[in-house]
Amino acid sequence: MADADYIEREHIEATADGTYKITTHIKIQNKTVITNPDIERRKTLPKFGDCKNLSKGDIEGSINIEDKEVFLQKSSQVRAEENITKFNLNRAHKEKLDALTRRERAIMSGETEEQKTRRPIVTEREEFSVKVSNLPDNIDQDVLQNLFGTAGRVRKVFIPRGRDDNLPRDFAFVHFDTKAEAEKAIKQFKDYPLGHHILSVEMADRRNQRRNVPMSNRRGRK
Amino acid sequence: MRPILISCHTRPVIAVKFNKDGDLFFTGSFDGKVSVFWSEPVERLGTFACDGAVKTMTVTEDSKYIVIGTAINGIFIFEVETGTKVKTIEFSSKIHVRDVEFAMGSQQFFMISYESDEKKQSVVYIYDFESVLNREQPSRRDLVRRDRDHYYRGVWGYLNKTIVLGTQNGIIDVVDTKTGELLLSHRAHVNQITSLAFSPDFSMLITASRDCFAKLLDPETLKEIRVFNAQRPLNSAVISPLMLNEGSPKYHCLVAGGQEARDVTTTATDQGGFEITFYNMIFEREIGSVRGHFGPVHSVAVHPRGHMFVTGSEDGTARVHILDQDYFTPAYD
Numbered sequence: 001m002a003d004a005d006y007i008e009r010e011h012i013e014a015t016a017d018g019t020y021k022i023t024t025h026i027k028i029q030n031k032t033v034i035t036n037p038d039i040e041r042r043k044t045l046p047k048f049g050d051c052k053n054l055s056k057g058d059i060e061g062s063i064n065i066e067d068k069e070v071f072l073q074k075s076s077q078v079r080a081e082e083n084i085t086k087f088n089l090n091r092a093h094k095e096k097l098d099a100l101t102r103r104e105r106a107i108m109s110g111e112t113e114e115q116k117t118r119r120p121i122v123t124e125r126e127e128f129s130v131k132v133s134n135l136p137d138n139i140d141q142d143v144l145q146n147l148f149g150t151a152g153r154v155r156k157v158f159i160p161r162g163r164d165d166n167l168p169r170d171f172a173f174v175h176f177d178t179k180a181e182a183e184k185a186i187k188q189f190k191d192y193p194l195g196h197h198i199l200s201v202e203m204a205d206r207r208n209q210r211r212n213v214p215m216s217n218r219r220g221r222k
Numbered sequence: 223m224r225p226i227l228i229s230c231h232t233r234p235v236i237a238v239k240f241n242k243d244g245d246l247f248f249t250g251s252f253d254g255k256v257s258v259f260w261s262e263p264v265e266r267l268g269t270f271a272c273d274g275a276v277k278t279m280t281v282t283e284d285s286k287y288i289v290i291g292t293a294i295n296g297i298f299i300f301e302v303e304t305g306t307k308v309k310t311i312e313f314s315s316k317i318h319v320r321d322v323e324f325a326m327g328s329q330q331f332f333m334i335s336y337e338s339d340e341k342k343q344s345v346v347y348i349y350d351f352e353s354v355l356n357r358e359q360p361s362r363r364d365l366v367r368r369d370r371d372h373y374y375r376g377v378w379g380y381l382n383k384t385i386v387l388g389t390q391n392g393i394i395d396v397v398d399t400k401t402g403e404l405l406l407s408h409r410a411h412v413n414q415i416t417s418l419a420f421s422p423d424f425s426m427l428i429t430a431s432r433d434c435f436a437k438l439l440d441p442e443t444l445k446e447i448r449v450f451n452a453q454r455p456l457n458s459a460v461i462s463p464l465m466l467n468e469g470s471p472k473y474h475c476l477v478a479g480g481q482e483a484r485d486v487t488t489t490a491t492d493q494g495g496f497e498i499t500f501y502n503m504i505f506e507r508e509i510g511s512v513r514g515h516f517g518p519v520h521s522v523a524v525h526p527r528g529h530m531f532v533t534g535s536e537d538g539t540a541r542v543h544i545l546d547q548d549y550f551t552p553a554y555d
Contacts, residue, residue, distance in 0.1 A: 052268075066225045069224055070512055072500065073510050
Protein backbone atom coordinates (compact mmCIF):
# COMPACT_ATOMS: atom_id res chain seq x y z
CA MET A 1 0.00 0.00 0.00
CA ALA A 2 2.76 2.41 -0.80
CA ASP A 3 0.69 4.33 -3.27
CA ALA A 4 1.23 8.07 -3.36
CA ASP A 5 -2.49 8.81 -3.04
CA TYR A 6 -2.75 7.09 0.31
CA ILE A 7 -1.60 8.02 3.77
CA GLU A 8 -1.12 5.41 6.43
CA ARG A 9 -1.66 6.06 10.10
CA GLU A 10 -0.91 3.60 12.84
CA HIS A 11 -1.78 3.63 16.48
CA ILE A 12 -1.88 1.09 19.27
CA GLU A 13 -5.06 0.56 21.22
CA ALA A 14 -5.09 -1.29 24.51
CA THR A 15 -8.28 -3.10 25.53
CA ALA A 16 -9.11 -5.76 28.12
CA ASP A 17 -8.40 -8.55 25.65
CA GLY A 18 -5.01 -7.29 24.69
CA THR A 19 -3.28 -4.65 22.64
CA TYR A 20 -4.04 -4.09 18.94
CA LYS A 21 -2.16 -2.24 16.29
CA ILE A 22 -4.65 -0.39 14.06
CA THR A 23 -3.59 0.85 10.61
CA THR A 24 -5.80 3.41 8.79
CA HIS A 25 -5.47 4.08 5.08
CA ILE A 26 -6.63 7.52 4.02
CA LYS A 27 -7.18 8.23 0.37
CA ILE A 28 -6.24 11.70 -0.83
CA GLN A 29 -8.64 13.23 -3.35
CA ASN A 30 -7.64 16.32 -5.24
CA LYS A 31 -10.48 18.74 -5.86
CA THR A 32 -9.99 21.35 -8.52
CA VAL A 33 -11.85 24.66 -8.20
CA ILE A 34 -12.05 26.80 -11.28
CA THR A 35 -11.78 30.48 -10.44
CA ASN A 36 -11.84 33.52 -12.60
CA PRO A 37 -8.43 35.20 -12.24
CA ASP A 38 -9.97 38.62 -12.83
CA ILE A 39 -12.38 38.17 -9.95
CA GLU A 40 -9.61 36.88 -7.70
CA ARG A 41 -7.48 39.89 -8.54
CA ARG A 42 -10.31 42.32 -7.93
CA LYS A 43 -10.94 40.80 -4.49
CA THR A 44 -7.62 42.13 -3.25
CA LEU A 45 -7.83 45.63 -4.70
CA PRO A 46 -7.04 48.56 -2.38
CA LYS A 47 -9.94 50.87 -1.61
CA PHE A 48 -10.14 54.33 -3.15
CA GLY A 49 -12.33 57.39 -3.14
CA ASP A 50 -14.37 58.11 -0.02
CA CYS A 51 -13.31 54.88 1.69
CA LYS A 52 -9.60 55.30 0.96
CA ASN A 53 -8.52 55.06 4.60
CA LEU A 54 -10.30 51.81 5.25
CA SER A 55 -8.72 48.42 4.73
CA LYS A 56 -10.37 45.31 3.38
CA GLY A 57 -12.81 43.88 5.90
CA ASP A 58 -13.70 47.19 7.58
CA ILE A 59 -17.36 47.63 6.81
CA GLU A 60 -18.63 51.18 6.91
CA GLY A 61 -21.40 52.25 9.23
CA SER A 62 -23.59 53.11 6.30
CA ILE A 63 -23.91 49.45 5.26
CA ASN A 64 -26.22 47.62 7.63
CA ILE A 65 -28.15 44.42 7.70
CA GLU A 66 -31.85 45.12 8.05
CA ASP A 67 -33.38 44.26 11.43
CA LYS A 68 -36.58 42.91 9.99
CA GLU A 69 -36.87 39.73 7.98
CA VAL A 70 -38.31 40.28 4.52
CA PHE A 71 -40.14 37.59 2.61
CA LEU A 72 -41.19 37.08 -0.93
CA GLN A 73 -44.83 37.16 0.05
CA LYS A 74 -47.40 35.40 -1.96
CA SER A 75 -50.14 37.94 -2.33
CA SER A 76 -52.70 35.78 -4.15
CA GLN A 77 -55.54 36.35 -1.67
CA VAL A 78 -55.27 40.10 -1.57
CA ARG A 79 -54.97 40.37 -5.31
CA ALA A 80 -57.99 38.15 -6.01
CA GLU A 81 -60.30 40.87 -4.74
CA GLU A 82 -58.61 43.41 -6.95
CA ASN A 83 -59.05 41.35 -10.07
CA ILE A 84 -62.24 43.12 -11.06
CA THR A 85 -60.60 46.53 -11.05
CA LYS A 86 -57.60 45.05 -12.77
CA PHE A 87 -59.77 43.84 -15.62
CA ASN A 88 -61.29 47.27 -16.03
CA LEU A 89 -57.87 48.86 -15.99
CA ASN A 90 -56.65 46.47 -18.64
CA ARG A 91 -59.54 47.35 -20.88
CA ALA A 92 -59.17 51.08 -20.32
CA HIS A 93 -55.50 50.81 -21.17
CA LYS A 94 -56.24 48.93 -24.35
CA GLU A 95 -58.84 51.46 -25.42
CA LYS A 96 -56.44 54.32 -24.80
CA LEU A 97 -53.73 52.55 -26.72
CA ASP A 98 -56.04 51.85 -29.65
CA ALA A 99 -57.23 55.44 -29.77
CA LEU A 100 -53.66 56.72 -29.84
CA THR A 101 -52.61 54.29 -32.57
CA ARG A 102 -55.61 55.24 -34.69
CA ARG A 103 -54.78 58.89 -34.31
CA GLU A 104 -51.15 58.32 -35.24
CA ARG A 105 -52.10 56.34 -38.31
CA ALA A 106 -54.43 59.12 -39.40
CA ILE A 107 -51.64 61.67 -39.02
CA MET A 108 -49.22 59.41 -40.89
CA SER A 109 -51.66 58.94 -43.78
CA GLY A 110 -51.94 62.72 -44.20
CA GLU A 111 -55.34 63.39 -42.71
CA THR A 112 -55.69 66.48 -40.58
CA GLU A 113 -57.67 66.79 -37.38
CA GLU A 114 -60.29 68.94 -39.06
CA GLN A 115 -61.10 66.43 -41.75
CA LYS A 116 -61.41 63.71 -39.20
CA THR A 117 -64.00 65.52 -37.12
CA ARG A 118 -66.04 66.38 -40.18
CA ARG A 119 -66.11 62.88 -41.55
CA PRO A 120 -69.01 61.38 -39.56
CA ILE A 121 -71.40 64.12 -40.75
CA VAL A 122 -70.95 63.13 -44.37
CA THR A 123 -73.15 60.20 -45.31
CA GLU A 124 -71.64 57.06 -46.72
CA ARG A 125 -73.81 57.15 -49.83
CA GLU A 126 -72.42 59.43 -52.45
CA GLU A 127 -74.70 62.25 -53.32
CA PHE A 128 -74.39 65.07 -55.83
CA SER A 129 -76.67 68.00 -55.33
CA VAL A 130 -77.48 71.05 -57.38
CA LYS A 131 -78.57 74.36 -55.99
CA VAL A 132 -81.40 75.98 -57.96
CA SER A 133 -82.02 79.60 -57.11
CA ASN A 134 -84.29 82.44 -58.26
CA LEU A 135 -87.37 80.23 -58.10
CA PRO A 136 -90.88 81.61 -58.53
CA ASP A 137 -93.09 82.06 -55.41
CA ASN A 138 -94.93 79.09 -53.95
CA ILE A 139 -93.05 76.58 -56.02
CA ASP A 140 -94.17 72.99 -55.65
CA GLN A 141 -91.80 70.10 -54.99
CA ASP A 142 -93.38 67.96 -57.71
CA VAL A 143 -92.79 70.64 -60.35
CA LEU A 144 -89.08 70.62 -59.68
CA GLN A 145 -88.99 66.85 -59.49
CA ASN A 146 -90.57 66.48 -62.89
CA LEU A 147 -88.48 69.23 -64.42
CA PHE A 148 -85.11 67.92 -63.23
CA GLY A 149 -86.19 64.32 -63.85
CA THR A 150 -85.44 64.91 -67.50
CA ALA A 151 -81.72 65.30 -66.67
CA GLY A 152 -81.41 62.18 -64.52
CA ARG A 153 -82.91 60.22 -61.68
CA VAL A 154 -83.76 62.69 -58.93
CA ARG A 155 -83.28 61.22 -55.51
CA LYS A 156 -84.74 64.06 -53.53
CA VAL A 157 -85.83 67.68 -53.84
CA PHE A 158 -85.52 69.90 -50.84
CA ILE A 159 -86.96 73.39 -50.59
CA PRO A 160 -85.94 75.27 -47.46
CA ARG A 161 -88.62 77.23 -45.69
CA GLY A 162 -88.39 80.54 -43.89
CA ARG A 163 -87.98 80.39 -40.14
CA ASP A 164 -90.64 82.99 -39.36
CA ASP A 165 -93.34 82.60 -42.00
CA ASN A 166 -92.79 78.92 -42.93
CA LEU A 167 -93.04 79.85 -46.61
CA PRO A 168 -90.78 78.36 -49.27
CA ARG A 169 -87.62 80.34 -49.93
CA ASP A 170 -86.50 81.27 -53.44
CA PHE A 171 -84.02 78.41 -53.80
CA ALA A 172 -84.00 74.63 -53.64
CA PHE A 173 -81.63 71.66 -53.69
CA VAL A 174 -81.99 68.79 -56.11
CA HIS A 175 -80.05 65.60 -55.30
CA PHE A 176 -78.75 63.21 -57.94
CA ASP A 177 -77.08 59.84 -57.68
CA THR A 178 -74.13 60.48 -59.94
CA LYS A 179 -71.92 63.39 -60.72
CA ALA A 180 -72.60 63.09 -64.44
CA GLU A 181 -76.31 63.58 -63.90
CA ALA A 182 -75.75 66.63 -61.74
CA GLU A 183 -73.45 68.15 -64.36
CA LYS A 184 -75.96 67.42 -67.07
CA ALA A 185 -78.71 69.17 -65.05
CA ILE A 186 -76.52 72.23 -64.61
CA LYS A 187 -75.85 72.37 -68.33
CA GLN A 188 -79.50 71.82 -69.26
CA PHE A 189 -81.17 74.22 -66.83
CA LYS A 190 -78.74 77.11 -66.89
CA ASP A 191 -80.78 80.28 -67.52
CA TYR A 192 -83.92 78.19 -67.90
CA PRO A 193 -87.13 80.27 -67.78
CA LEU A 194 -89.61 78.96 -65.22
CA GLY A 195 -92.70 81.11 -65.08
CA HIS A 196 -91.48 84.71 -64.98
CA HIS A 197 -88.15 83.79 -63.43
CA ILE A 198 -84.86 82.75 -64.95
CA LEU A 199 -83.23 79.96 -62.93
CA SER A 200 -79.62 79.99 -61.92
CA VAL A 201 -78.21 76.50 -61.34
CA GLU A 202 -74.91 75.58 -59.70
CA MET A 203 -73.19 72.77 -57.83
CA ALA A 204 -74.23 72.98 -54.18
CA ASP A 205 -71.71 73.49 -51.44
CA ARG A 206 -72.07 70.25 -49.61
CA ARG A 207 -71.44 71.73 -46.21
CA ASN A 208 -74.27 74.26 -46.33
CA GLN A 209 -76.71 71.83 -47.72
CA ARG A 210 -76.03 69.19 -45.09
CA ARG A 211 -76.69 71.66 -42.34
CA ASN A 212 -80.11 72.31 -43.74
CA VAL A 213 -81.29 68.75 -44.20
CA PRO A 214 -81.94 67.76 -40.60
CA MET A 215 -83.95 70.91 -40.02
CA SER A 216 -86.24 70.13 -42.90
CA ASN A 217 -86.81 66.63 -41.62
CA ARG A 218 -87.86 67.94 -38.27
CA ARG A 219 -90.31 70.35 -39.78
CA GLY A 220 -91.59 67.83 -42.26
CA ARG A 221 -92.71 65.49 -39.52
CA LYS A 222 -94.71 68.22 -37.85
CA MET B 223 -34.07 37.02 3.93
CA ARG B 224 -32.55 40.05 5.61
CA PRO B 225 -31.61 42.64 3.02
CA ILE B 226 -28.47 44.72 3.32
CA LEU B 227 -29.22 48.40 3.51
CA ILE B 228 -26.75 50.73 1.83
CA SER B 229 -27.16 54.34 2.86
CA CYS B 230 -23.90 55.76 1.51
CA HIS B 231 -25.64 58.27 -0.75
CA THR B 232 -27.21 61.49 0.35
CA ARG B 233 -29.64 61.82 -2.54
CA PRO B 234 -31.87 59.40 -4.54
CA VAL B 235 -30.14 56.37 -6.04
CA ILE B 236 -31.09 56.46 -9.71
CA ALA B 237 -29.07 53.68 -11.30
CA VAL B 238 -27.91 50.28 -10.16
CA LYS B 239 -25.84 47.91 -12.25
CA PHE B 240 -23.86 44.67 -11.97
CA ASN B 241 -20.74 44.01 -13.99
CA LYS B 242 -20.66 41.02 -16.31
CA ASP B 243 -18.87 38.71 -13.87
CA GLY B 244 -21.18 39.69 -11.06
CA ASP B 245 -18.47 40.29 -8.46
CA LEU B 246 -18.97 44.06 -8.44
CA PHE B 247 -22.01 46.26 -8.50
CA PHE B 248 -22.39 50.01 -8.94
CA THR B 249 -24.84 52.49 -7.50
CA GLY B 250 -25.21 55.95 -9.01
CA SER B 251 -26.89 58.80 -7.23
CA PHE B 252 -28.08 62.34 -7.79
CA ASP B 253 -25.45 63.51 -5.28
CA GLY B 254 -22.84 63.16 -8.03
CA LYS B 255 -21.19 59.97 -6.86
CA VAL B 256 -21.05 56.43 -8.11
CA SER B 257 -20.03 53.77 -5.59
CA VAL B 258 -18.54 50.36 -6.37
CA PHE B 259 -19.22 47.42 -4.10
CA TRP B 260 -17.98 43.88 -3.88
CA SER B 261 -21.09 41.79 -4.08
CA GLU B 262 -20.05 38.87 -1.88
CA PRO B 263 -19.66 39.95 0.91
CA VAL B 264 -21.13 43.43 0.40
CA GLU B 265 -18.40 45.96 1.04
CA ARG B 266 -17.61 49.27 -0.61
CA LEU B 267 -14.54 49.31 -2.83
CA GLY B 268 -14.58 52.98 -3.70
CA THR B 269 -16.34 55.96 -5.18
CA PHE B 270 -16.14 57.93 -8.41
CA ALA B 271 -16.86 61.62 -7.98
CA CYS B 272 -18.51 63.42 -10.91
CA ASP B 273 -19.85 66.94 -11.18
CA GLY B 274 -23.60 67.02 -11.34
CA ALA B 275 -26.31 64.47 -10.84
CA VAL B 276 -25.60 60.99 -12.18
CA LYS B 277 -28.35 59.81 -14.51
CA THR B 278 -27.03 56.65 -16.02
CA MET B 279 -23.90 54.51 -16.26
CA THR B 280 -22.49 51.52 -18.05
CA VAL B 281 -19.50 49.22 -17.50
CA THR B 282 -17.27 47.49 -20.02
CA GLU B 283 -17.47 43.71 -20.22
CA ASP B 284 -13.97 43.27 -18.75
CA SER B 285 -14.89 45.66 -15.87
CA LYS B 286 -12.00 48.01 -16.59
CA TYR B 287 -13.82 51.23 -17.39
CA ILE B 288 -17.06 52.81 -16.31
CA VAL B 289 -18.87 55.44 -18.36
CA ILE B 290 -21.08 57.73 -16.33
CA GLY B 291 -23.64 60.06 -17.88
CA THR B 292 -24.59 63.07 -15.79
CA ALA B 293 -27.59 65.31 -16.25
CA ILE B 294 -25.97 68.34 -17.90
CA ASN B 295 -22.24 68.10 -17.22
CA GLY B 296 -21.39 65.53 -19.86
CA ILE B 297 -19.89 62.08 -19.73
CA PHE B 298 -17.20 60.92 -17.27
CA ILE B 299 -15.00 57.88 -17.79
CA PHE B 300 -13.16 56.24 -14.87
CA GLU B 301 -10.97 53.24 -14.34
CA VAL B 302 -12.95 50.85 -12.18
CA GLU B 303 -10.05 49.28 -10.29
CA THR B 304 -8.25 52.45 -9.22
CA GLY B 305 -10.88 55.16 -9.40
CA THR B 306 -8.80 57.51 -11.56
CA LYS B 307 -10.58 59.75 -14.01
CA VAL B 308 -9.56 58.92 -17.56
CA LYS B 309 -11.60 61.29 -19.66
CA THR B 310 -14.37 63.83 -19.58
CA ILE B 311 -16.54 64.54 -22.60
CA GLU B 312 -18.12 67.92 -22.06
CA PHE B 313 -21.13 69.30 -23.84
CA SER B 314 -22.88 72.62 -23.86
CA SER B 315 -25.39 73.02 -21.08
CA LYS B 316 -28.26 72.56 -23.51
CA ILE B 317 -27.49 68.90 -24.07
CA HIS B 318 -29.03 66.54 -21.54
CA VAL B 319 -27.79 62.96 -21.39
CA ARG B 320 -30.64 60.47 -21.08
CA ASP B 321 -28.94 57.10 -21.39
CA VAL B 322 -25.57 55.51 -22.19
CA GLU B 323 -24.92 51.85 -22.83
CA PHE B 324 -22.05 49.72 -24.08
CA ALA B 325 -22.54 47.43 -27.03
CA MET B 326 -21.75 43.76 -26.87
CA GLY B 327 -17.92 43.55 -26.93
CA SER B 328 -17.49 47.05 -25.44
CA GLN B 329 -16.07 48.50 -28.68
CA GLN B 330 -18.63 51.28 -28.81
CA PHE B 331 -21.38 52.82 -26.75
CA PHE B 332 -24.41 54.89 -27.55
CA MET B 333 -25.59 58.07 -25.90
CA ILE B 334 -29.17 59.26 -26.04
CA SER B 335 -29.33 63.01 -25.59
CA TYR B 336 -31.99 65.64 -25.58
CA GLU B 337 -30.98 68.98 -27.02
CA SER B 338 -33.00 71.84 -25.62
CA ASP B 339 -32.01 74.39 -28.27
CA GLU B 340 -34.33 75.73 -30.96
CA LYS B 341 -34.77 72.41 -32.71
CA LYS B 342 -35.60 70.50 -29.54
CA GLN B 343 -34.51 67.18 -30.95
CA SER B 344 -33.37 64.03 -29.29
CA VAL B 345 -30.28 62.53 -30.88
CA VAL B 346 -28.65 59.12 -30.54
CA TYR B 347 -24.86 59.24 -30.90
CA ILE B 348 -22.54 56.26 -31.23
CA TYR B 349 -19.06 56.69 -29.77
CA ASP B 350 -16.05 54.62 -30.70
CA PHE B 351 -14.62 53.72 -27.29
CA GLU B 352 -11.01 53.37 -28.41
CA SER B 353 -11.01 56.88 -29.81
CA VAL B 354 -12.64 58.16 -26.63
CA LEU B 355 -9.70 56.83 -24.62
CA ASN B 356 -6.88 57.87 -26.95
CA ARG B 357 -7.89 60.91 -28.93
CA GLU B 358 -8.53 64.46 -27.87
CA GLN B 359 -11.68 64.69 -29.96
CA PRO B 360 -13.48 61.33 -29.83
CA SER B 361 -15.07 60.17 -33.06
CA ARG B 362 -18.80 59.89 -32.95
CA ARG B 363 -21.63 59.67 -35.43
CA ASP B 364 -25.22 60.61 -34.97
CA LEU B 365 -27.49 57.74 -35.75
CA VAL B 366 -31.04 58.98 -35.39
CA ARG B 367 -32.75 62.25 -34.67
CA ARG B 368 -36.28 62.56 -33.52
CA ASP B 369 -38.27 65.67 -32.82
CA ARG B 370 -41.60 66.05 -31.06
CA ASP B 371 -41.42 62.76 -29.16
CA HIS B 372 -38.09 62.25 -27.42
CA TYR B 373 -36.12 59.10 -26.82
CA TYR B 374 -35.71 58.29 -23.18
CA ARG B 375 -34.20 54.80 -22.89
CA GLY B 376 -32.40 52.47 -25.21
CA VAL B 377 -30.82 49.06 -25.40
CA TRP B 378 -28.58 47.27 -27.90
CA GLY B 379 -30.16 44.43 -29.83
CA TYR B 380 -28.77 41.05 -30.70
CA LEU B 381 -25.19 41.16 -32.12
CA ASN B 382 -25.33 44.97 -32.13
CA LYS B 383 -27.39 44.93 -35.31
CA THR B 384 -30.14 47.13 -33.94
CA ILE B 385 -30.81 49.58 -31.16
CA VAL B 386 -34.22 49.50 -29.49
CA LEU B 387 -35.31 52.93 -28.30
CA GLY B 388 -38.22 53.94 -26.12
CA THR B 389 -39.77 57.39 -26.25
CA GLN B 390 -41.35 59.71 -23.77
CA ASN B 391 -44.86 59.01 -25.10
CA GLY B 392 -44.63 55.24 -25.16
CA ILE B 393 -43.45 54.39 -28.67
CA ILE B 394 -40.76 51.78 -29.28
CA ASP B 395 -38.50 52.28 -32.30
CA VAL B 396 -36.05 49.73 -33.66
CA VAL B 397 -33.18 51.37 -35.55
CA ASP B 398 -30.51 49.80 -37.74
CA THR B 399 -27.09 50.45 -36.19
CA LYS B 400 -25.23 50.95 -39.46
CA THR B 401 -27.60 53.11 -41.47
CA GLY B 402 -29.85 54.65 -38.85
CA GLU B 403 -32.89 53.46 -40.76
CA LEU B 404 -36.10 53.01 -38.77
CA LEU B 405 -36.97 49.33 -39.06
CA LEU B 406 -39.95 49.02 -36.75
CA SER B 407 -42.11 51.35 -34.75
CA HIS B 408 -44.79 50.28 -32.35
CA ARG B 409 -46.92 52.03 -29.79
CA ALA B 410 -46.58 49.85 -26.73
CA HIS B 411 -47.51 52.28 -23.98
CA VAL B 412 -49.60 55.35 -23.30
CA ASN B 413 -46.99 57.10 -21.15
CA GLN B 414 -43.21 57.40 -20.82
CA ILE B 415 -41.13 54.24 -21.23
CA THR B 416 -38.83 54.11 -18.23
CA SER B 417 -36.94 50.90 -18.84
CA LEU B 418 -36.03 48.54 -21.65
CA ALA B 419 -34.22 45.26 -21.11
CA PHE B 420 -33.49 42.11 -23.06
CA SER B 421 -33.52 38.63 -21.63
CA PRO B 422 -29.98 37.16 -21.37
CA ASP B 423 -30.46 35.20 -24.61
CA PHE B 424 -32.06 38.16 -26.46
CA SER B 425 -35.26 36.20 -27.13
CA MET B 426 -37.53 38.59 -25.25
CA LEU B 427 -37.72 42.30 -24.58
CA ILE B 428 -39.33 43.69 -21.45
CA THR B 429 -40.52 47.27 -21.11
CA ALA B 430 -41.73 49.24 -18.12
CA SER B 431 -43.74 52.41 -18.35
CA ARG B 432 -45.29 55.09 -16.21
CA ASP B 433 -48.72 53.98 -17.45
CA CYS B 434 -48.58 51.16 -14.85
CA PHE B 435 -47.92 48.36 -17.32
CA ALA B 436 -44.91 46.19 -18.07
CA LYS B 437 -44.92 44.36 -21.36
CA LEU B 438 -43.05 41.43 -22.76
CA LEU B 439 -42.40 41.89 -26.47
CA ASP B 440 -41.02 39.80 -29.29
CA PRO B 441 -37.91 41.74 -30.42
CA GLU B 442 -38.30 40.71 -34.06
CA THR B 443 -41.84 41.96 -34.56
CA LEU B 444 -42.52 43.99 -31.40
CA LYS B 445 -45.68 41.96 -30.89
CA GLU B 446 -46.98 41.84 -27.34
CA ILE B 447 -46.53 38.42 -25.77
CA ARG B 448 -47.51 39.14 -22.18
CA VAL B 449 -48.87 42.16 -20.33
CA PHE B 450 -48.33 42.70 -16.62
CA ASN B 451 -50.59 45.16 -14.87
CA ALA B 452 -48.78 46.45 -11.80
CA GLN B 453 -51.33 49.18 -10.91
CA ARG B 454 -48.63 51.74 -10.11
CA PRO B 455 -46.20 53.72 -12.28
CA LEU B 456 -43.23 51.52 -13.12
CA ASN B 457 -39.59 52.52 -13.31
CA SER B 458 -37.77 49.31 -13.97
CA ALA B 459 -38.34 45.80 -15.25
CA VAL B 460 -35.75 43.08 -15.73
CA ILE B 461 -35.82 39.42 -16.70
CA SER B 462 -34.16 37.08 -14.25
CA PRO B 463 -31.19 35.15 -15.72
CA LEU B 464 -32.55 32.04 -13.98
CA MET B 465 -34.57 31.45 -17.16
CA LEU B 466 -31.40 29.93 -18.64
CA ASN B 467 -30.87 27.68 -15.61
CA GLU B 468 -30.49 24.11 -16.76
CA GLY B 469 -32.69 21.64 -14.97
CA SER B 470 -35.00 24.02 -13.14
CA PRO B 471 -35.46 27.20 -15.15
CA LYS B 472 -37.42 30.01 -13.56
CA TYR B 473 -39.18 32.27 -16.03
CA HIS B 474 -39.39 35.22 -13.71
CA CYS B 475 -39.25 38.93 -14.20
CA LEU B 476 -38.79 41.63 -11.58
CA VAL B 477 -40.84 44.78 -11.80
CA ALA B 478 -40.51 47.82 -9.58
CA GLY B 479 -41.66 51.39 -9.39
CA GLY B 480 -44.06 53.40 -7.31
CA GLN B 481 -45.90 56.63 -7.16
CA GLU B 482 -44.04 59.70 -8.25
CA ALA B 483 -41.96 61.39 -5.62
CA ARG B 484 -44.18 64.43 -5.46
CA ASP B 485 -47.28 62.33 -4.63
CA VAL B 486 -45.59 60.30 -1.93
CA THR B 487 -46.27 62.67 0.93
CA THR B 488 -49.99 62.45 0.40
CA THR B 489 -50.27 58.67 0.66
CA ALA B 490 -49.38 56.00 3.18
CA THR B 491 -46.26 53.90 2.71
CA ASP B 492 -48.16 50.68 2.08
CA GLN B 493 -50.24 52.27 -0.67
CA GLY B 494 -47.33 53.72 -2.56
CA GLY B 495 -46.50 50.49 -4.33
CA PHE B 496 -42.79 50.62 -3.57
CA GLU B 497 -42.44 46.85 -3.47
CA ILE B 498 -40.50 44.76 -5.97
CA THR B 499 -42.84 42.31 -7.64
CA PHE B 500 -41.92 38.97 -9.18
CA TYR B 501 -44.04 37.81 -12.11
CA ASN B 502 -44.12 34.47 -13.83
CA MET B 503 -43.70 35.27 -17.49
CA ILE B 504 -45.40 32.14 -18.81
CA PHE B 505 -48.57 32.21 -16.73
CA GLU B 506 -48.70 36.03 -16.52
CA ARG B 507 -49.18 35.59 -12.77
CA GLU B 508 -47.78 37.43 -9.80
CA ILE B 509 -45.57 35.23 -7.64
CA GLY B 510 -44.95 37.57 -4.78
CA SER B 511 -43.44 40.83 -3.75
CA VAL B 512 -40.64 42.09 -1.53
CA ARG B 513 -41.32 45.20 0.51
CA GLY B 514 -38.90 47.53 2.18
CA HIS B 515 -38.33 50.81 0.36
CA PHE B 516 -40.23 53.90 1.44
CA GLY B 517 -39.80 55.80 -1.83
CA PRO B 518 -40.29 54.88 -5.47
CA VAL B 519 -37.80 52.33 -6.74
CA HIS B 520 -35.78 53.72 -9.66
CA SER B 521 -33.73 50.79 -10.71
CA VAL B 522 -33.44 47.03 -10.27
CA ALA B 523 -30.44 44.89 -11.21
CA VAL B 524 -30.16 41.13 -10.94
CA HIS B 525 -26.89 39.26 -10.39
CA PRO B 526 -25.84 37.26 -13.49
CA ARG B 527 -26.36 34.08 -11.46
CA GLY B 528 -29.81 35.21 -10.38
CA HIS B 529 -29.48 34.56 -6.66
CA MET B 530 -29.36 38.20 -5.57
CA PHE B 531 -30.68 41.53 -6.70
CA VAL B 532 -30.03 45.17 -5.89
CA THR B 533 -32.52 48.02 -5.94
CA GLY B 534 -32.00 51.76 -5.82
CA SER B 535 -34.68 54.10 -4.60
CA GLU B 536 -35.77 57.69 -4.25
CA ASP B 537 -35.37 57.38 -0.48
CA GLY B 538 -31.58 57.53 -0.93
CA THR B 539 -30.86 53.91 -0.14
CA ALA B 540 -29.91 50.86 -2.12
CA ARG B 541 -30.86 47.39 -0.90
CA VAL B 542 -29.10 44.13 -1.59
CA HIS B 543 -31.42 41.15 -1.41
CA ILE B 544 -29.91 37.69 -1.31
CA LEU B 545 -32.74 35.29 -2.05
CA ASP B 546 -33.51 32.51 0.41
CA GLN B 547 -33.09 28.88 -0.41
CA ASP B 548 -36.89 28.44 -0.56
CA TYR B 549 -37.03 30.63 -3.63
CA PHE B 550 -35.27 27.89 -5.57
CA THR B 551 -37.90 25.30 -4.68
CA PRO B 552 -40.87 24.55 -6.96
CA ALA B 553 -43.17 26.43 -4.55
CA TYR B 554 -42.04 29.66 -6.21
CA ASP B 555 -42.38 28.62 -9.82
